[in-house]
Amino acid sequence: TGKRYDRFRDRVMFPIRDSRGRVIAFGGRVLGDDKPKYLNSPETPVFHKGQELYGLFEARKFHRNLDEIIVVEGYMDVIALAQQGLRNAVATLGTATSEEHLKRLFRVVPNVLFCFDGDQAGRNAAWRALEATIPGLQDGRRARFLFLPEGEDPDTLVRAEGTDAFKARINQHAQPLADYFFEQLTKEADPRSLEGKAHMVTLAAPLIEKVPGANLRELMRRRLKEITGLDTAAVNQLMQSAPAEAQPSYDPGFDYDAVPDYGDYQQHDYQAQQEWTPNAPGGQQKKWDKKPWDKGKKWDKNGKRPDFEPRGPRTPATVEPPALTALRTLLHHPELSAQVANASTFADEENVYSQLLVALIDATQKNPKLRTMQLIARWHGTDQGRLLRQLAEKEWLISADNLEQQFFDTITSLSARQRERHLEQLIRKERQSGLSAEEKVQLLNLLNRKVPAQTPTSTGV
Incomplete structure (x- = not known):
């Protein structure tokens, strides 16, 4: 529309500086209840x-x-720790911790401490940080993990208990990376069973092999052998048979790792045309001589150049399919599956996302204690597993208060679409070859249904 607006209106501003202290961007935290935060x-x-x-x-x-940098989750945590005398804290800019972040940190310090909330979201973020840290963990470098009491964050905790108590908490409760690594894998794969031992080696092997430090890598291999009770040959064989990372076959045109930002949608891949200024008076050239369009080629009588090529259609921006949104919500909130009464109502056999959603609901209903990382581990080494991991890492721009309602709205919509597809199939078959008695009953029930779709939840959400 050509109108201007204040991108950061009603927000507290935080200058973001580069390594030389130059302001290269800003972050804004909302003052009210607007989204994103x-x-x-x-x-x-x-x-x-x-x-x-x-x-x-x-x-x-x-x-x-x-000597050590503390990585926290938000700007306010950095500021709160600095106010209490802990001036060595940093935070990512609303994204998951990446290998690029760790490269920058390890160029500055040999030790990194990750400080996360004790809730499930914090533990998911910690595991992603672990995966990003491992490729840079050369001998002499160290990473630790500190989980705060549930419901607390560094901002509130350091103000409540003071600097000395917070430092004591770090010294007493921070876990070395290897300890946290094996603790989490032991929760996912029970090493007391043969299947659990094999599964643990399958999960651990690819990550251990990425450790560049020869000493740490060998020590982690030995630790894996001690936990599983397998000899060196067996562990090596399972490591070699572990599925290698491969390019996913799902929707390669969709960037699941992208962190959306409202301003990004205003950027385009074209460049603004430079303003043309005519030669000063007295010049011998015509004002249109030697301009970009003047290549010595004539225009035809219809006003077209011989070398003219029409521009192709503009590629529309990719929108996340509803089934993927539901998958992502369920990964972070597995407890929602308990309210889905009949997942088969939207089990579209031709849609891989719907199939995976049904499988995820089935898994969490059978085992309500499954958490995000355990769900991802069930599909480890597959395209589905890589998709789930990328969905889990994608930044939320949806209010937490609306997630549950959006999830069930999506479930209802998927159920309605499946009903319409089933109805079309039966009508088509009836016209072509006729229906069996059972299929006629199904068709009659679908035609007589008054509501657009049956909400597949047991709580009436």
Whole structure:
């Protein structure tokens, strides 16, 4: 429309600096209840939010000889810790911790401490941080993980208990990466059974082999042998047979790892045309000589150039399919599956996302204690597993209050679509070859149904 608006209206502003202290972007935290809670500047040639860390410049400026950096989840956590004298904290800019983040940190310090909330979301973020850390874990580098009491974050906790108590908590409860690694895998794969031992090696092997530090890698291999009770030959054989990472076959045109940002949708791949200024008076050239369109080629009588090629249709922006949104919600909130009465009502045999959603609901209904990482592990080494992991990492721009309602709205919509497909199939078959008695009853029931779709939830949500 050509109108301007204040991108960061009603937000507290946080300047984001590069390694030299230059302001390259801003982050804004909402003052009220608007969404998203945090909003960053759009991506630019000098600002890539998946690589920058809030507070890193300030931490290096305050400490000339930093030994360890604390990674927290938000701007306010960095500020709260700094106010209490802990000036070595940084935060990602609303994205999951990446390998690029760790490369930057390990160039500055040999030790990194991840400080996360104790809830399920915090533990999911910690595991993603572990996966990002492992490729950079050379001998002499160390990573630890600290989980805070559920419902607490660094901001509230350090204000409540003070700096000394918070430092004591770090010293007493922070887990080395290898300890946290094997603790989590033991929860997912029971090493007391043969199947559990094999599953643990399958999960652990690809990650252990990525450790660049020869000493740490060998020690983790030995630890894996001790836990599983398998000898060296057996472990090596299982490691070699572990499924290798492969390119996923699902919707390659969709960027599941992208972190959406409202300003990003205003960017286009074209360049603004440079303003043309005519030669000064007295010049001998015509004002249109040697311009980009003047290549010595004539225009035809219809006003077209011989070398003219029409522009192809504009590719529309990709929108996440509803089934993927439901999958992502269920990954973070597996307890919602208990309210789905009949998942078969939307089990579209031609839609891989719907099939995976039904399988996920079935798994969580049979075992309500399954958490996000355990669900992903069930499909480890498959396209489905890689899809689930990428969905779990994608940033939410939906209010937590609306997630549950959106999930069941999506379930209802999928059920309605499946009903319509079933109805069309029966009508087509009736016209072509006729229906059996059972199929006639199904068709009659579908035609007589007054509501658009049966809500497949047991609670009437």
